[in-house]
Protein backbone atom coordinates (compact mmCIF):
# COMPACT_ATOMS: atom_id res chain seq x y z
CA UNK A 1 0.00 0.00 0.00
CA UNK A 2 1.34 3.42 -0.94
CA UNK A 3 0.47 6.64 0.84
CA UNK A 4 -0.35 9.27 -1.74
CA UNK A 5 -1.25 12.23 0.42
CA UNK A 6 -2.05 13.33 3.96
CA UNK A 7 -4.65 16.07 3.95
CA UNK A 8 -5.22 18.40 6.87
CA UNK A 9 -8.25 20.64 6.73
CA UNK A 10 -7.45 24.29 7.36
CA UNK A 11 -11.09 24.84 8.26
CA UNK A 12 -11.50 21.97 10.74
CA UNK A 13 -8.10 21.87 12.45
CA UNK A 14 -7.95 23.43 15.91
CA UNK A 15 -4.19 23.09 16.28
CA UNK A 16 -4.20 20.72 19.24
CA UNK A 17 -1.26 18.77 17.73
CA UNK A 18 -2.61 15.41 18.96
CA UNK A 19 -1.92 14.01 15.49
CA UNK A 20 1.72 15.12 15.69
CA UNK A 21 2.16 13.39 19.07
CA UNK A 22 0.30 10.29 17.90
CA UNK A 23 2.50 9.61 14.89
CA UNK A 24 5.21 7.08 15.78
CA UNK A 25 7.26 7.94 12.68
CA UNK A 26 7.59 11.71 12.94
CA UNK A 27 5.71 12.33 9.70
CA UNK A 28 3.93 15.44 10.99
CA UNK A 29 5.23 18.62 12.60
CA UNK A 30 3.70 21.76 14.05
CA UNK A 31 3.30 24.26 11.21
CA UNK A 32 4.26 27.90 11.13
CA UNK A 33 1.18 29.18 9.29
CA UNK A 34 -1.91 30.07 11.29
CA UNK A 35 -5.41 29.36 10.03
CA UNK A 36 -8.45 31.63 10.45
CA UNK A 37 -8.79 30.42 14.05
CA UNK A 38 -5.30 31.70 14.79
CA UNK A 39 -3.88 28.22 15.44
CA UNK A 40 -0.89 26.55 13.82
CA UNK A 41 -2.02 23.74 11.57
CA UNK A 42 0.39 20.77 11.40
CA UNK A 43 2.33 20.09 8.23
CA UNK A 44 3.52 16.88 6.60
CA UNK A 45 7.32 16.82 6.56
CA UNK A 46 8.15 13.15 5.93
CA UNK A 47 5.43 11.61 3.79
CA UNK A 48 7.83 8.84 2.72
CA UNK A 49 7.96 7.62 6.36
CA UNK A 50 4.19 7.23 6.65
CA UNK A 51 3.03 3.62 7.19
CA UNK A 52 -0.69 4.37 6.81
CA UNK A 53 -1.34 3.20 10.39
CA UNK A 54 -3.95 6.01 10.69
CA UNK A 55 -3.15 6.72 14.36
CA UNK A 56 -3.20 10.42 13.47
CA UNK A 57 -6.72 10.07 12.05
CA UNK A 58 -7.95 8.13 15.09
CA UNK A 59 -6.49 10.70 17.47
CA UNK A 60 -7.87 13.78 15.76
CA UNK A 61 -10.98 14.88 17.67
CA UNK A 62 -12.20 16.99 14.74
CA UNK A 63 -11.85 14.59 11.79
CA UNK A 64 -9.48 17.15 10.31
CA UNK A 65 -6.80 14.80 8.96
CA UNK A 66 -7.06 12.17 6.25
CA UNK A 67 -4.48 9.68 5.07
CA UNK A 68 -5.06 8.84 1.42
CA UNK A 69 -3.55 5.64 0.01
CA UNK A 70 -3.57 4.12 -3.46
CA UNK A 71 -6.17 1.61 -2.16
CA UNK A 72 -8.49 4.47 -1.15
CA UNK A 73 -8.22 5.93 -4.64
CA UNK A 74 -8.93 2.50 -6.15
CA UNK A 75 -12.05 2.08 -3.99
CA UNK A 76 -13.24 5.55 -4.94
CA UNK A 77 -12.79 4.73 -8.63
CA UNK A 78 -14.76 1.49 -8.17
CA UNK A 79 -17.55 3.40 -6.41
CA UNK A 80 -17.62 5.93 -9.26
CA UNK A 81 -17.80 3.12 -11.82
CA UNK A 82 -20.72 1.53 -9.95
CA UNK A 83 -22.49 4.87 -9.82
CA UNK A 84 -21.95 5.35 -13.56
CA UNK A 85 -23.32 1.86 -14.26
CA UNK A 86 -26.36 2.64 -12.14
CA UNK A 87 -26.94 5.94 -13.94
CA UNK A 88 -26.70 4.11 -17.29
CA UNK A 89 -29.33 1.61 -16.15
CA UNK A 90 -31.66 4.45 -15.19
CA UNK A 91 -31.08 6.13 -18.58
CA UNK A 92 -31.78 2.87 -20.43
CA UNK A 93 -34.95 2.35 -18.40
CA UNK A 94 -36.08 5.86 -19.30
CA UNK A 95 -35.28 5.29 -22.99
CA UNK A 96 -37.47 2.20 -23.14
CA UNK A 97 -40.16 3.87 -21.04
CA UNK A 98 -39.92 1.79 -17.89
CA UNK A 99 -41.00 3.79 -14.86
CA UNK A 100 -40.00 2.93 -11.32
Ligand code: SF4
Pocket residue numbers: 006022023024025026027028049050051052053054055056057067
Ligand atom coordinates in the same frame (compact mmCIF):
# COMPACT_ATOMS: atom_id res chain seq x y z
S1 SF4 B 1 -0.84 7.27 9.22
FE1 SF4 B 1 0.52 6.67 10.94
S2 SF4 B 1 2.57 6.96 10.11
FE2 SF4 B 1 1.20 8.07 8.75
S3 SF4 B 1 1.16 10.18 9.54
FE3 SF4 B 1 -0.55 9.09 10.48
S4 SF4 B 1 0.24 8.33 12.43
FE4 SF4 B 1 2.02 8.87 11.15
Ligand code: SF4
Pocket residue numbers: 008012013014015016017018019020041042059060061062063064065
Ligand atom coordinates in the same frame (compact mmCIF):
# COMPACT_ATOMS: atom_id res chain seq x y z
S1 SF4 C 1 -5.37 16.35 15.80
FE1 SF4 C 1 -6.72 17.22 14.26
S2 SF4 C 1 -7.35 19.18 15.12
FE2 SF4 C 1 -5.55 18.53 16.28
S3 SF4 C 1 -3.83 19.47 15.17
FE3 SF4 C 1 -4.10 17.42 14.31
S4 SF4 C 1 -5.44 17.75 12.52
FE4 SF4 C 1 -5.57 19.56 13.81
